[in-house]
Amino acid sequence: MDQGSIPTSEAVYKLIQGLSKLPGIGPKSAQRVTYYLLHAPEEQVKQLSDAILSIKQKTKLCSVCFNVTDTETCLICRNEQREHGKICVVEQPQDVPALEHTTSYHGLYHVLHGAISPTEGIGPDDLKINELLERLKSNKIDEVILATNPNIEGEATAMYLSKLISPMGIKVTRLAMGLPFGTELEYADDVTLTHAIEGRQEF
Amino acid sequence: MDQGSIPTSEAVYKLIQGLSKLPGIGPKSAQRVTYYLLHAPEEQVKQLSDAILSIKQKTKLCSVCFNVTDTETCLICRNEQREHGKICVVEQPQDVPALEHTTSYHGLYHVLHGAISPTEGIGPDDLKINELLERLKSNKIDEVILATNPNIEGEATAMYLSKLISPMGIKVTRLAMGLPFGTELEYADDVTLTHAIEGRQEF
Numbered sequence: 336m337d338q339g340s341i342p343t344s345e346a347v348y349k350l351i352q353g354l355s356k357l358p359g360i361g362p363k364s365a366q367r368v369t370y371y372l373l374h375a376p377e378e379q380v381k382q383l384s385d386a387i388l389s390i391k392q393k394t395k396l397c398s399v400c401f402n403v404t405d406t407e408t409c410l411i412c413r414n415e416q417r418e419h420g421k422i423c424v425v426e427q428p429q430d431v432p433a434l435e436h437t438t439s440y441h442g443l444y445h446v447l448h449g450a451i452s453p454t455e456g457i458g459p460d461d462l463k464i465n466e467l468l469e470r471l472k473s474n475k476i477d478e479v480i481l482a483t484n485p486n487i488e489g490e491a492t493a494m495y496l497s498k499l500i501s502p503m504g505i506k507v508t509r510l511a512m513g514l515p516f517g518t519e520l521e522y523a524d525d526v527t528l529t530h531a532i533e534g535r536q537e538f
Numbered sequence: 539m540d541q542g543s544i545p546t547s548e549a550v551y552k553l554i555q556g557l558s559k560l561p562g563i564g565p566k567s568a569q570r571v572t573y574y575l576l577h578a579p580e581e582q583v584k585q586l587s588d589a590i591l592s593i594k595q596k597t598k599l600c601s602v603c604f605n606v607t608d609t610e611t612c613l614i615c616r617n618e619q620r621e622h623g624k625i626c627v628v629e630q631p632q633d634v635p636a637l638e639h640t641t642s643y644h645g646l647y648h649v650l651h652g653a654i655s656p657t658e659g660i661g662p663d664d665l666k667i668n669e670l671l672e673r674l675k676s677n678k679i680d681e682v683i684l685a686t687n688p689n690i691e692g693e694a695t696a697m698y699l700s701k702l703i704s705p706m707g708i709k710v711t712r713l714a715m716g717l718p719f720g721t722e723l724e725y726a727d728d729v730t731l732t733h734a735i736e737g738r739q740e741f
Contacts, residue, residue, distance in 0.1 A: 354586070368562070369593065381591065386549070387590065391583050394576065
């Protein structure tokens with residue numbers, strides 16, 4: 336029986352329950368947010384409620400890159416300043432802001448919405464792979480950067496895509512793997528260290 | 539510039555901003571929740587949005603104890619099984635579920651909605667103190683447990699209340715102070731250790 340289950344208010348109980356279902360928010364944190372909102376200005380509470388409702392109603396997938404957007408084509412695809420000859424392939428919409436935040440990439444994106452995973456029953460047809468191939472056929476693309484996650488599923492997906500795209504005469508690259516910044520060599524795992532050795536570059 | 543400020547969707551941006559304002563939720567966590575809700579079932583998103591809206595609209599303060607409730611009088615005040623001769627005085631509504639969770643208290647509550655704090659300009663008249671005194675006068679109360687926080691403001695409030703209530707011939711008690719369970723004596727602060735020594739009990 337958690338604290339939220341002894342309420343004097345059903346409204347309080349329901350909100351604690353609802354918030355507890357969100358990733359990274361435990362019952363204590365849900366309770367804290369609930370009591371905060373009880374005392375928050377009416378306007379802030381209304382705005383948050385509306386923002387949550389809008390997240391499903393107002394967003395769609397960009398018809399070109401399948402990133403989340405409010406419009407038919409997303410802001411990145413419509414931006415003439417960006418390098419339209421490069422496509423960075425990512426697994427999820429949230430990978431786009433992570434890469435954008437580095438400000439070191441200026442091309443376009445393609446969101447697969449997942450990775451190939453036989454154990455979870457996710458095959459190539461469940462991802463936006465055909466849409467990517469169509470895009471590569473009907474546009475002048477000179478580089479595809481495979482930015483799937485550095486894990487088994489992401490690697491398998493990158494391998495699969497590489498085999499399909501390389502024969503089209505398009506340069507295919509993969510994000511570098513190696514030691515993450517700020518860590519100590521002593522604590523690096525074997526796979527990371529192997530990548531770091533094999534991918535070593537001239538100083 | 540945080541990650542949330544490079545959106546391709548205004549709806550995504552607004553929700554990340556809104557969630558980031560909540561206590562204990564940083565921009566990374568807000569982003570994670572936002573992308574989770576993007577993929578969550580419509581029903582769950584609707585329910586959460588409604589629960590947030592309801593928290594202000596459906597709740598009120600109990601007319602007796604000033605705890606948060608959906609009804610005129612809260613479930614605890616209406617419960618005939620509880621000891622109506624005891625009142626536990628707390629600072630905030632969220633203190634009630636914390637004490638209820640212990641299942642070691644079966645009396646009633648009184649929520650002050652704050653503590654006396656000259657530095658923040660909060661005096662006795664800003665709290666539900668007059669309402670508490672009225673309650674003590676018009677009901678047969680044999681014990682008032684002062685469960686304000688064990689800090690300067692909470693102590694000052696308990697002291698103030700004690701001076702008002704004791705002359706009424708009502709037993710006034712204070713939550714025990716001492717070492718918290720699971721800690722090590724070595725790391726306890728001086729005030730806690732002093733309380734532990736002064737409040738020592740026969741074994």
